[in-house]
Every structure is written in C-alpha cells, then in structure tokens.
Amino acid sequence: MTAQASEFRLKPFEAQRRDGRVVNAMSVDVEDYFQVQALASQFPRDIWDAQPLRVEANTNRILDLFAEQSVKATFFTLAWVAKRCPQLVRRIVDEGHELASHGTEHRRADEQTPEQFRADVGGSKKLLEDLGGVPVRGYRAPTFSIGENNLWAFDVLADEGYAYSSSVYPVKRDFYGMPQAPRFAFFPRQDQGFTEIPMTTVRVGERNLPGGGGGFFRLLPLGLTSAGISRVNGADQLPSIFYFHPWEIDPDQPRASGLSFKSRFRHYINLDKTESRLRRLVRDFAWDRMDSVFLSGTTH
Numbered sequence: 001m002t003a004q005a006s007e008f009r010l011k012p013f014e015a016q017r018r019d020g021r022v023v024n025a026m027s028v029d030v031e032d033y034f035q036v037q038a039l040a041s042q043f044p045r046d047i048w049d050a051q052p053l054r055v056e057a058n059t060n061r062i063l064d065l066f067a068e069q070s071v072k073a074t075f076f077t078l079a080w081v082a083k084r085c086p087q088l089v090r091r092i093v094d095e096g097h098e099l100a101s102h103g104t105e106h107r108r109a110d111e112q113t114p115e116q117f118r119a120d121v122g123g124s125k126k127l128l129e130d131l132g133g134v135p136v137r138g139y140r141a142p143t144f145s146i147g148e149n150n151l152w153a154f155d156v157l158a159d160e161g162y163a164y165s166s167s168v169y170p171v172k173r174d175f176y177g178m179p180q181a182p183r184f185a186f187f188p189r190q191d192q193g194f195t196e197i198p199m200t201t202v203r204v205g206e207r208n209l210p211g212g213g214g215g216f217f218r219l220l221p222l223g224l225t226s227a228g229i230s231r232v233n234g235a236d237q238l239p240s241i242f243y244f245h246p247w248e249i250d251p252d253q254p255r256a257s258g259l260s261f262k263s264r265f266r267h268y269i270n271l272d273k274t275e276s277r278l279r280r281l282v283r284d285f286a287w288d289r290m291d292s293v294f295l296s297g298t299t300h
Contacts (some may be wrong), residue, residue, distance in 0.1 A: 002151045003015075003190050005178070011195055013186040015239050016293065018286040022233040024198075024240045026073035026287040027067075027166070027293065029080055029140060030059055030088075033247035035106045035142045035253070037175070038263040042256040045105055048080070050159045053095050054253055056085045058246035063091060064205035069282045074098040075138040076166075076243075076289035079124035080105050082131055098289040101125050101162075101261040108145035109167065117153055122160045138290055140243075141167035144199060147178040151188065158194040163295060168240065170200040170208050179208060183292055186240055197294050202228040213242040218270040222277045229285055239293050242281070249275040 015229050016023040034043035043051065059075075066073055075092045077099060082089045103109075109117055121139060128136045139162050146167040148155045157165055165188075170181040179199055188196045201208035206241040210216050211228035223299075229240040247253055251271040259267075266290045 001153050001190050002188060003092050005148055005151070006182055007190075008182055008186045008196075009190060010182055011152055012189055013185055013294070014231075015237060015298075016288075019175070021286040022237070022239055023286045023288050023293055024229060024233070024242065025290045026071055026240060026282070027140070027243045027290055028059070028062060028073055028075045028282055029102055029243055029245050030055060030075050030077040031102065031106055031142075031245060031247070032081065033250065033267075035078065035080075036245070036267065037106075037108075038267045039256050039259070041263075042258055045091075050255065052277075053084065054250055055246050056088050058250050059085075059088055060091070061249060061275075062246060063095060063097075065119055065279065065282070067095065072096055072098075072289050072292070073287065074100050074138060075098045076102040076138065077128060077232050078104065079127045080103045085091070086131050087144055089128065093132045093134055097130055098138065098291050099132045099134055099136055100290065101136055102140055102142065103142055106142045108143055109141040110145045110147060110150045114152055114156060118156050118160065121157060121162070125160060125162070136196065137163040139165045139167065140150070141165070144169040145178045146196075148180070149177070153236055154188040154194060154196065158189060162194070164195040164197055164290070166197045166199065166290060168196055169204065169210070169212075171210050173210075180194045180227075183208060183235070184221070186276060195294065197241065197290065199243070200228070211240065213244050215266055215269075216273055217242075217277065218248060219245060220282060225277075225281065226284060233285075242287075244274065244278065250280070
C-alpha cells in the first residue's frame with residue numbers, strides 16, 4: 001500500500017566515496033527531439049515515424065564520451081526508441097551501463113489511468129529486457145509526472161517488478177513538481193520494498209531549487225550546476241543526480257515552427273554548449289549508475 005506524502009520515510013543511506021569524493025549518479029533520458037513535452041503540439045505521436053531519427057547517433061556520441069572518461073551511467077530508455085534502435089540498447093548493456101525504462105511512448109504518468117500505466121511500464125520493461133538481456137530495475141516518468149495526485153503509480157511499478165523510480169522532482173514548476181516530497185531517497189510504500197529517488201534540489205531558504213541538470217544546465221552557467229552538486233555532496237553528505245537528453249548535445253537538430261516563445265526558448269537555448277559543459281562536469285565529479293549509487297550503497 002502506498003503511503004501518504006506526509007508518511008514517506010527516508011531511506012537510511014550512506015554515500016559511497018571514490019578518491020575521497022562522493023559518488024554521484026549520472027543519467028540519460030533516451031528520447032528524440034520530437035518526443036519532448038515542449039514540442040508535443042508540433043509532433044503528435046502519429047507522425048513520429050516520419051521524423052528523421054537522431055537519437056541513436058546522439059546517444060552513441062554520449063557513450064563515446066563516457067567511455068573516454070570511464071563513466072558509467074543509467075540510460076532511462078523509451079521503448080519506442082529501443083524497438084527501432086536495438087543495437088543501441090545492446091551497446092548500453094555491453095559497455096556496463098544500467099538499462100532502465102522511460103516508459104513506452106513518453107506519456108505522462110499523471111495523464112494515464114492505473115490500467116494504462118500498468119500496460120505502459122510493464123510493456124516497456126519487457127521489451128527492454130528482451131532486447132538487453134538484463135533485468136530492468138529502474139523507471140523515470142516522462143516530465144517527472146508522479147506527484148501528489150497519482151501516488152498509486154508506485155504500487156503499479158512495484159507490482160510490475162521495478163525496484164526503484166526516479167520520477168519525483170521536489171520543486172514547484174508549471175507542469176510538474178512535488179515540493180512537499182522528501183529531497184532524498186525515500187520509501188513511498190509502507191512495506192518499504194520500493195525506493196523513490198527524487199531529482200536533486202538545492203535548499204535555499206524555504207525553497208528547493210532545481211539542481212539535477214536538464215534545461216537548467218543549458219540555461220545557467222556551468223558553475224551554478226557544479227556549486228549545487230558540491231553543496232549536496234558537502235553540506236548534505238549525499239549524492240546528486242544529474243540528467244540530460246541526447247537531443248541536448250545536438251545543435252543541428254531540425255527546428256520546429258509554430259512554437260511559443262517559452263517552448264522555443266526552453267528547447268533550443270545553448271544546445272551548442274551542452275557537450276563541452278558535460279565534458280567538464282564528468283571530469284570534475286565522481287559518477288556511477290543509479291542502481292550502483294542508490295541501491296548498492298552502505299546503509300545504516
């Protein structure tokens with residue numbers, strides 16, 4: 001049974017260290033440019049197959065970068081992408097990264113019924129496991145769409161065999177966020193057999209500010225992201241989570257027309273700077289897979 005938000009219990013946890021540094025979790029949400037929330041009005045699902053597929057080449061570039069820097073990461077992969085790029089799934093697994101689920105077709109969890117959500121996460125898990133040949137233990141909801149109004153999603157994920165989710169962002173944003181949630185890994189079910197690992201936030205005064213990457217990594221100077229990670233590692237003595245998308249290192253991607261200023265700004269700003277910033281970030285901190293950082297750490 002799912003607990004109420006006020007009943008969530010933090011997971012006892014002690015951060016792993018490597019060369020004296022806290023080991024953080026690196027993650028990639030494997031989806032293509034036309035599948036993101038900000039462009040949904042221009043790219044309905046029935047025209048996805050007509051778009052030039054760029055996610056495979058971009059993800060391979062990320063895998064090359066991680067190989068150069070000896071970084072292991074978790075790849076939250078859309079089943080839609082995996083079905084069309086099976087060699088990419090096998091490379092992720094063969095190179096020692098964690099294969100995890102981002103759902104089937106990038107449908108928000110809070111826009112599905114429990115039955116639809118079960119089919120979504122169960123089907124994506126099976127497809128990924130069939131292609132990758134490894135158990136899929138983790139899930140990240142598109143647009144961090146698990147919140148106060150659909151806590152039942154944790155029960156479904158546990159029932160479908162997932163060990164953890166990274167789907168809650170403890171901030172207040174225009175179309176996602178659960179600011180009252182714990183900032184660090186917690187048990188969302190009373191049986192404590194399933195873990196939610198919220199996206200990283202930095203506490204400033206009475207507010208949680210986003211600190212986990214994504215659009216803020218492109219918008220703000222690299223130093224602010226690094227300072228946030230350092231603060232969580234130092235003041236909180238806990239790991240951070242960083243996430244980004246393959247399309248964020250692709251400044252040459254096709255440009256959609258008819259977007260609002262906000263959507264255009266959010267999606268396209270500083271695409272030409274992401275890869276160089278990412279290279280610096282992976283050098284400056286210690287990184288590993290989500291499961292290695294949060295499910296294999298020492299507890300007390």
